[in-house]
Amino acid sequence: MSIELLAAPLIDLPQRWMAALLAIIALTLVMTFAVMFATYYERKVVARMQQRLGPMRTGPYGIMQAFADTVKLVAKEDLRPATADPVAFELAVFAIFVPAFIALVAVPFTEDWIISPMPLSLLFLLAVSGLSFIGFLMAGWGSDSKYALLGGMRAAAQLISYEIPLILAMIGIVMVTSSVNVGDIIIFQDKVPLIVWQPLGFLIFLTASVAELERQPFDIPTGESEVAGGVFIEYSGIRWSMFQLTSYVNMYVFALLGAFVFLGGWEWPFGRDIGWGYQLFLTLAKMSLFIVFYLWSRTSFPRLRVDQLMSYAWKVLIPFALLQIFLNGLVLVYDLPDIVLLITSGAAALAMVALVYRAVRVTPRVPLKMVSNTMPARSVV
């Protein structure tokens, strides 16, 4: 290879650096306002579901609430326990936020609005969103607080357990579409969105994504009545708000991923025929559906116990996710009609719901066993 060929990519490098940098800065601004809106929206929606009004005082209908909160959080003293590990404690904020932010780079908002058109973007999104548990472990270990350590350990256990059904559900999608690129998966759904052919995969994704976001009913690592806030307990002021910011960014990322992979993203219906404005509308509308679901689940479901949480991932979600992969493979290899996929996957989804419903209805005997058979005294976790 000659020297000109080797040097070729470096010639127009400054322009591409500037273009990418400008796009990322624009994305940062949009993200900040989107998160501020999400905090306001969550409070309003949850309040309405509980027959309250929510914030009403700051501005008309309380729309300035998020700005007031920001000012308050920036101007609040942030404390660090004297016995905390300073490196782990401080770096945890970066370790949680940066992966969530990086994920936005590979998100195709419309056909052309994507910062980095990487070929393996689905794999990238899954890999990057799975990184946050390192930050939780750092925060839990670094805080030198028993609740923080409990919360950090629980967060790590939960995040890695629910990572697997999430990935397996995505593998089902990759099998059908023969692509690991989110853009190609969206284009594949120009006639019918994939939720029709993969209802079981969709159900698994929906549950696992709520667990990955640590939102109710899967908020065991941060449950205030159990571990008093978990890893966030020693964080205050701006560091705490960085954790909250990250959780909302993650919520947007998972809502967008679900919208792209199961609901047809910017393509279905007629996305490519009409234009980018309509495509952006489709993306945002489908993303909002997921976000409303995440808020709705917060008001509707009671929190799980930690043993129920782990059993649900390993004994229900993973076997059913493997079943979905098997069904996809059978239909694709033996050229069965697509309707077979809809019927079998739908039946399996119903079976999963029925199984969980039955398990919930059974009179719980576990707490009695926990009382009679306590853990060794030395392990607090």
Add this chain to the structure above:
Amino acid sequence: MDSGSGVLCRFEHDCCAVRAGEDRLPFQTLLDNWLAVFLAAIVGFILVATALIAARVLAPYSKERGKGISYECGMLPIGRARAQIHIRYYLFAILFLIFDVEAVFLFPWAATFAAAGKAAFWEMVLFIGILGAGLGYAWKKGVLQWNK
């Protein structure tokens, strides 16, 4: 690099080269794709650092011994928090590792198996079946039982 000879070439042919619109070198597409990720990591880092510095400037700060004590329901904490951790976390981490490695194998297979035919499918069923049997064994042995 001829297209269609392997998984990587396939993806490159399908996405990168077509998207870029010309016959770019592999190194060039790699640079295009990861440049933005690299920049986003830097911008994200600066964003958090800016927020922390802004708070350092704006927020009040008063030194008091009570503020340095970690929270334990309002009482003075008893002992250090760096306690031993139950073995079950380790077992779940090992199980996760097994399935995560499986997922790494599954992704390239899932993208190409439809073209490779029945043999590729049943081989992977065998592979997943062995792992499933392992999960069943762990289940039977009570590894998945949180409180025993």
